[in-house]
Amino acid sequence: xxxxxxxxxxxxxxxxxxxxxxxxxxxxxxxxxxxxxxxxxxxxxxxxxxxxxxxxxxxxxxxxxxxxxxxxxxxxxxxxxxxxxxxxxxxxxxxxxxxxxxxxxxxxxxxxxxxxxxxxxxxxxxxxxxxxxxxxxxxxxxxxxxxxxxxxxxxxxxxxxxxxxxxxxxxxxxxxxxxxxxxxxxxxxxxxxxxxxxxxxxxxxxxxxxxxxxxxxxxxxxxxxxxxxxxxxxxxxxxxxxxxxxxxxxxxxxxxxxxxxxxxxxxxxxxxxxxxxxxxxxxxxxxxxxxxxxxxxxxxxxxxxxxxxxxxxxxxxxxxxxxxxxxxxxxxxxxxxxxxxxxxxxxxxxxxxxxxxxxxxxxxxxxxxxxxxxxxxxxxxxxxxxxxxxxxxxxxx
Numbered sequence: 001x002x003x004x005x006x007x008x009x010x011x012x013x014x015x016x017x018x019x020x021x022x023x024x025x026x027x028x029x030x031x032x033x034x035x036x037x038x039x040x041x042x043x044x045x046x047x048x049x050x051x052x053x054x055x056x057x058x059x060x061x062x063x064x065x066x067x068x069x070x071x072x073x074x075x076x077x078x079x080x081x082x083x084x085x086x087x088x089x090x091x092x093x094x095x096x097x098x099x100x101x102x103x104x105x106x107x108x109x110x111x112x113x114x115x116x117x118x119x120x121x122x123x124x125x126x127x128x129x130x131x132x133x134x135x136x137x138x139x140x141x142x143x144x145x146x147x148x149x150x151x152x153x154x155x156x157x158x159x160x161x162x163x164x165x166x167x168x169x170x171x172x173x174x175x176x177x178x179x180x181x182x183x184x185x186x187x188x189x190x191x192x193x194x195x196x197x198x199x200x201x202x203x204x205x206x207x208x209x210x211x212x213x214x215x216x217x218x219x220x221x222x223x224x225x226x227x228x229x230x231x232x233x234x235x236x237x238x239x240x241x242x243x244x245x246x247x248x249x250x251x252x253x254x255x256x257x258x259x260x261x262x263x264x265x266x267x268x269x270x271x272x273x274x275x276x277x278x279x280x281x282x283x284x285x286x287x288x289x290x291x292x293x294x295x296x297x298x299x300x301x302x303x304x305x306x307x308x309x310x311x312x313x314x315x316x317x318x319x320x321x322x323x324x325x326x327x328x329x330x331x332x333x334x335x336x337x338x339x340x341x342x343x344x345x346x347x348x349x350x351x352x353x354x355x356x357x358x359x360x361x362x363x364x365x366x367x368x369x370x371x372x373x374x375x376x377x378x379x380x381x382x383x384x385x386x387x388x389x390x391x392x393x394x395x396x397x
Contacts, residue, residue: 114244143350158253279316
């Protein structure tokens with residue numbers, strides 16, 4: 001240690017010693033750019049509307065619910081998840097319609113759009129955790145090895161939580177020629193893991209990068225960030241719009257419901273397909289993750305208030321992250337989709353489909369899960385009807 005090292009604050013020196021999975025904090029020119037962001041206020045990034053980013057209610061009650069033996073059993077599949085064995089043949093021929101989507105599990109989606117390939121929130125690791133021995137473990141294998149996926153034109157990251165930004169996956173992708181599009185600050189993690197600065201587009205909300213003829217736009221989301229116990233809110237979170245010559249798609253990342261979906265839809269929509277977070281919700285964190293009813297409302301907002309395109313539910317099925325039953329997000333989304341008259345796709349992990357063609361609709365999860373109660377059936381009819389502008393669905397007239 002040099003004499004100058006003593007002048008560096010202890011907390012800064014300690015951060016430099018943390019292990020690689022925790023990533024790196026923004027510094028230097030990157031931090032100066034963050035400070036200039038209109039979304040960075042009083043030293044932290046702020047949500048478009050207020051949000052509680054820490055669990056509300058009784059921590060003791062939450063622990064009793066989360067660790068109860070019978071409750072734990074409900075949160076995992078009762079059998080083997082039927083993963084589609086994605087092959088090179090599945091992905092070799094270009095999509096007939098120009099748009100094909102493959103859900104790999106959780107929030108990982110490969111979108112083949114207008115001759116280009118975009119990979120959202122790629123997570124091939126076994127655990128979403130900084131540790132190999134602890135943390136939520138995959139409930140099904142990845143549909144195919146990452147190396148078998150083939151080249152992608154852009155990797156898009158929504159935020160830096162472990163179930164969206166995965167160290168082993170990024171390290172593998174760092175050895176390819178792909179370009180990364182990430183929210184402000186997230187580039188610091190990528191650089192520490194071997195991605196050169198010149199391969200990264202680091203965007204604030206409303207900013208756009210041009211990649212291989214596609215427009216990648218970071219749009220607002222209602223969430224938070226951080227990979228350590230001390231969350232400084234120095235990396236941004238985002239949803240994403242990808243616009244090609246002929247198609248438009250939207251990936252929500254993680255978000256609570258907020259009125260801004262209507263603004264995003266008005267400026268960039270309507271969309272041929274949306275990928276919407278509908279899992280890992282809880283009454284303990286209602287502001288930062290959407291329920292399936294809220295996810296449907298968000299999709300309709302993005303489509304100008306009417307059913308349009310195809311909604312792909314994401315952020316469920318792969319990791320156990322919340323107290324709800326494993327299959328509940330799928331069942332609830334299926335119900336609200338039927339009530340809204342909205343086409344919803346339910347592919348098995350790894351099953352490619354074209355939104356303009358036959359959309360997977362088989363409730364495959366029922367073969368590997370216990371029965372799911374439906375407490376939302378009556379409670380959410382009014383919310384769904386309001387989102388659709390049809391009070392008949394709520395039994396109001």
